Amino acid sequence: MIGEGGPRNAYLTERPMADLSRRSLLLTATALAGLAVLPVLARSSDLTVKTPSGRAVSVSVWKAVGKEAGHILFSHGAASAPWKYQPLVDAWTKAGYSVYAPLHVDSTDHPDRANFQGMASWPARIEDVRALADHLGGPYIAAGHSYGALVALCLGGSAIAVPPEVKTPLRDPRALVSLAFSPPGAGMGFIKAGDYAPLAVPALIQTGDKDVPPGPGGDWKSHLLPYDEAAPGGSRYALVLDGVDHYFGGGICRPELPGPVQAEQLAIAAELSVLFMRAHAGGDKTALVTLNGRLSDKGPARLTVK
Numbered sequence: 001m002i003g004e005g006g007p008r009n010a011y012l013t014e015r016p017m018a019d020l021s022r023r024s025l026l027l028t029a030t031a032l033a034g035l036a037v038l039p040v041l042a043r044s045s046d047l048t049v050k051t052p053s054g055r056a057v058s059v060s061v062w063k064a065v066g067k068e069a070g071h072i073l074f075s076h077g078a079a080s081a082p083w084k085y086q087p088l089v090d091a092w093t094k095a096g097y098s099v100y101a102p103l104h105v106d107s108t109d110h111p112d113r114a115n116f117q118g119m120a121s122w123p124a125r126i127e128d129v130r131a132l133a134d135h136l137g138g139p140y141i142a143a144g145h146s147y148g149a150l151v152a153l154c155l156g157g158s159a160i161a162v163p164p165e166v167k168t169p170l171r172d173p174r175a176l177v178s179l180a181f182s183p184p185g186a187g188m189g190f191i192k193a194g195d196y197a198p199l200a201v202p203a204l205i206q207t208g209d210k211d212v213p214p215g216p217g218g219d220w221k222s223h224l225l226p227y228d229e230a231a232p233g234g235s236r237y238a239l240v241l242d243g244v245d246h247y248f249g250g251g252i253c254r255p256e257l258p259g260p261v262q263a264e265q266l267a268i269a270a271e272l273s274v275l276f277m278r279a280h281a282g283g284d285k286t287a288l289v290t291l292n293g294r295l296s297d298k299g300p301a302r303l304t305v306k
Contacts, residue, residue: 049102049135051127059132062089062099069096070281071140073132073155073175075125075148076101077253081109085145085252087263091270097277100136102128106147119190123166125151133172141281142175142201143273145253146246149183149205150191153226157200161190171200176281178203179273182211182246185222196226202235202280203227206269208244208262232306235280237291239272241265242299268301 047059060082072092076082082089082101089099103110105128106121116124129151133140144152154160154170156178162168178201186193207223227238241262248266250257272294278287295303 047135049131051131053127055124055127057128057131058103059135060099060101060103062093064096064098065094066096068098070098070176070277071136071138072097072099072143072179072277073129073136073140073152074099074101075129075142075144075151076104076107077144077146077148078104078106078121079108080145080253081107084255087251087266088270088273091267091274092277095274095278097141097274100132100140102132104128104148122190123163126154126162126166126170129155130172133174136174139174139176139281141177141179141277142172143179143181144183145181146184149180152178152180153183153196153199153203156203157198158196158226159198160195161192171198175201177201177277179276180205180226181252181269182207182223183226185213185225191225194229196229197231199226199230199234199236202237202276203230204237204239204273204276206239206241206273208241208246208248208265210243210245212245227306230306235305237276237303237305239269240299240302241269242301244269265300272301272303 047061049057049059051057074082074085076085081103092099104121105112105116105124107113142152142155144150150160155172155175157171159169162170178199180203183205184191203226205224205227207220209220211220211223212218213222224238227236230236242265244262244265247254247257249262250259251261251263251266272291275287275291278284279291292305294301295305297304
């Protein structure tokens with residue numbers, strides 16, 4: 001799944017839809033479940049960047065709370081918008097990260113959406129993030145959900161097919177790590193087996209056991225293809241959350257869903273994403289020890305590394 005109302009093919013069109021002990025889970029839930037009900041932090045500013053073709057790209061900006069630890073370039077899911085990910089944005093800004101998120105042309109909130117039907121949104125997304133990365137000018141964390149997770153993984157080295165007019169490779173050496181929530185798998189669109197294998201940076205790939213793609217034979221495990229194809233030894237993590245669907249019950253991407261929001265699981269995902277960024281983008285050894293201490297092959301949060 002990449003998000004409701006995206007490019008019209010079997011994948012891009014979406015229909016609505018150490019071991020954690022019980023004590024440690026309760027502690028995590030108590031400390032973090034409030035993320036989903038925190039008051040929305042005001043967006044500090046917006047900016048506009050221009051692509052080489054002259055197209056204006058609107059970017060939502062949330063500044064870090066306190067000392068800045070780094071920049072996150074975030075790409076939203078198809079048909080969604082940056083402000084529909086507020087629980088993640090709030091967690092990241094409170095952890096010291098500034099978030100920069102372009103409004104892509106496939107968003108239902110984009111005024112020019114009608115001019116970018118079907119697969120035309122794919123090269124436009126690449127243009128968006130390249131223009132924003134050039135504006136940032138330095139190292140950043142590539143993050144995204146669904147269609148946006150595909151973007152984040154490409155910035156980290158994965159090689160998904162693009163039209164011939166799009167300059168390759170898609171890899172941006174300024175992208176320190178890739179943070180991918182529910183990326184697409186092969187057989188559900190234009191992703192082919194082997195496309196994710198060139199991933200060149202540490203990555204955290206998340207899915208849930210209710211995150212089933214639309215269509216016959218859909219399997220939530222397909223979202224782990226980037227993890228499965230990545231070469232071992234590069235600090236690639238897979239996070240599988242029990243009871244989690246593509247939208248955390250409406251917690252991200254589609255807040256209009258009836259829910260209930262999977263708030264505890266979303267809080268765990270946010271916490272682990274911060275530990276991952278601190279460890280692998282920030283060189284924080286304490287965060288690395290803590291993150292690796294959460295490795296587990298059992299629920300509710302199955303975290304593995306290769």
